[in-house]
Amino acid sequence: MDNMALAIADKCRNCALRTDDALICAQLSTGELIELSSHSTPTNVDRKQPVNARLVDRNPIIAIVEGVIGLQHVLKDGRRSIAALFWRGDIVDLRRDGERAPGNLVALTPARICSLSVESYDKLVRDNPDARAVAISNMREQIHFAADHSVDLGKKSAPERLAAFIFECRRRQLGGDDCQIVDLALRRSDIADYMGLQPETVSRGLKELERRELIALKGRSKVRILDAAALRQLANGTPGKPATPA
Amino acid sequence: MDNMALAIADKCRNCALRTDDALICAQLSTGELIELSSHSTPTNVDRKQPVNARLVDRNPIIAIVEGVIGLQHVLKDGRRSIAALFWRGDIVDLRRDGERAPGNLVALTPARICSLSVESYDKLVRDNPDARAVAISNMREQIHFAADHSVDLGKKSAPERLAAFIFECRRRQLGGDDCQIVDLALRRSDIADYMGLQPETVSRGLKELERRELIALKGRSKVRILDAAALRQLANGTPGKPATPA
DNA sequence: CGACTGGTTGAGTATGGTCAACTTCGGTGG
DNA sequence: CCACCGAAGTTGACCATACTCAACCAGTCG
Numbered sequence: 001m002d003n004m005a006l007a008i009a010d011k012c013r014n015c016a017l018r019t020d021d022a023l024i025c026a027q028l029s030t031g032e033l034i035e036l037s038s039h040s041t042p043t044n045v046d047r048k049q050p051v052n053a054r055l056v057d058r059n060p061i062i063a064i065v066e067g068v069i070g071l072q073h074v075l076k077d078g079r080r081s082i083a084a085l086f087w088r089g090d091i092v093d094l095r096r097d098g099e100r101a102p103g104n105l106v107a108l109t110p111a112r113i114c115s116l117s118v119e120s121y122d123k124l125v126r127d128n129p130d131a132r133a134v135a136i137s138n139m140r141e142q143i144h145f146a147a148d149h150s151v152d153l154g155k156k157s158a159p160e161r162l163a164a165f166i167f168e169c170r171r172r173q174l175g176g177d178d179c180q181i182v183d184l185a186l187r188r189s190d191i192a193d194y195m196g197l198q199p200e201t202v203s204r205g206l207k208e209l210e211r212r213e214l215i216a217l218k219g220r221s222k223v224r225i226l227d228a229a230a231l232r233q234l235a236n237g238t239p240g241k242p243a244t245p246a
Numbered sequence: 247m248d249n250m251a252l253a254i255a256d257k258c259r260n261c262a263l264r265t266d267d268a269l270i271c272a273q274l275s276t277g278e279l280i281e282l283s284s285h286s287t288p289t290n291v292d293r294k295q296p297v298n299a300r301l302v303d304r305n306p307i308i309a310i311v312e313g314v315i316g317l318q319h320v321l322k323d324g325r326r327s328i329a330a331l332f333w334r335g336d337i338v339d340l341r342r343d344g345e346r347a348p349g350n351l352v353a354l355t356p357a358r359i360c361s362l363s364v365e366s367y368d369k370l371v372r373d374n375p376d377a378r379a380v381a382i383s384n385m386r387e388q389i390h391f392a393a394d395h396s397v398d399l400g401k402k403s404a405p406e407r408l409a410a411f412i413f414e415c416r417r418r419q420l421g422g423d424d425c426q427i428v429d430l431a432l433r434r435s436d437i438a439d440y441m442g443l444q445p446e447t448v449s450r451g452l453k454e455l456e457r458r459e460l461i462a463l464k465g466r467s468k469v470r471i472l473d474a475a476a477l478r479q480l481a482n483g484t485p486g487k488p489a490t491p492a
Numbered sequence: 493c494g495a496c497t498g499g500t501t502g503a504g505t506a507t508g509g510t511c512a513a514c515t516t517c518g519g520t521g522g
Numbered sequence: 523c524c525a526c527c528g529a530a531g532t533t534g535a536c537c538a539t540a541c542t543c544a545a546c547c548a549g550t551c552g
Contacts, residue, residue, distance in 0.1 A: 200531090404540065
């Protein structure tokens, strides 16, 4: 048993899911962790790599440890859409009854995930109130977040969507809500597929935000927020003045 | 106690949440039903009516008994978006930590809802495995559904979105997946706000589907599906031939 | 019957998509 | 260390889809 605990420790030691108090594995007793660990498969995924289908078939619960995973749908004619983004701590439950496919997971940055067996996960949700609370509250957030995202896609202009995306990145990045510098994390074409735009439009849109002096582009993936209030306004749908106010 | 049971019966007798085996209240023991019932408020809501804010503040868990409820966001400049649709059996959990507002619920058809107290609901989810399973599986469906909807909004043309919407209505209406005649349930402008379009575009789009002989419009809100396979193809993103194949 | 809400039609326009050329970056190997 | 290559990103010109605005039509309710 000590041997086993040591073996577990190898897998889970230093894993954010365990070390961050807000995340799922931090809620577990040693015994529970050993049990879950023995039915879970931590994996590193390179950028652009799909999450192994075999892995998902076997263990369709995917917890994100690090990096960004996208839920990708590809239409029959090749249009690609990223329906949702999953970040550190998110739990993706790919079980879906019947009919429609849930889409495939792909890494949009180098990522580390941990796929959990359905049985162990369901058992945790059943028996451990803290783990259940974390799991359910994560689902609730996903639902609310998806609603916000639908608003973005349904009714916002390209610059507005990009402003919203910048805030999403800021909220999810380690530094949290205060930093001035935001890492966009995704490539232009992934941002495009997520925000319902084309890469060219993303490029032009970011330029436009820069022209309005709301942000400054720092290299390809870093953005400095210059006017957080105005950027937030824009993200929330206040139409920006097309030209610089004289 | 018998009195109480009778009083409950008045409220919950014939309620779909109770009589439909797949829905939440059908999972409850008599005792649990009495407890939940005494902390729940069934309400009828007229079309276009927002769900009473006071009701939501007090009991932010809303179960849909009948009709269609929309989760509405209104941007600062008046643009309206319907981020999600909730149908019979759906459970809306409006709790959201901090920051952003979850949006407001409005009835898009005459509807009947039941608002449940957080305490009773959480208790059920904790203690009754069947109720928990229903609640969690409903959340999971909402997440998957939201993902599909994001794909619609992100990458599909107006006719494709409308085809997808027709299937959503068919899937959720009582008859189920087989009927030829689908009730669109919503008004044009609500369809528009939900599918990220304008009412005029909805009108033109439906006309276009009719012109392609995929559907036939039966009055303002009924649609007869003429070519289910082709309509499904279109909804899934196969670009339709712009003109009738000669 | 008239007022009203919801829906349709039409003309003109703007936003973002498409396609193609070009630039920048990052890595690899000579 | 620099030259080269490919991937990613940007720019520009053109175009299409869906938006806007306005008028008009069709039911419905008092």
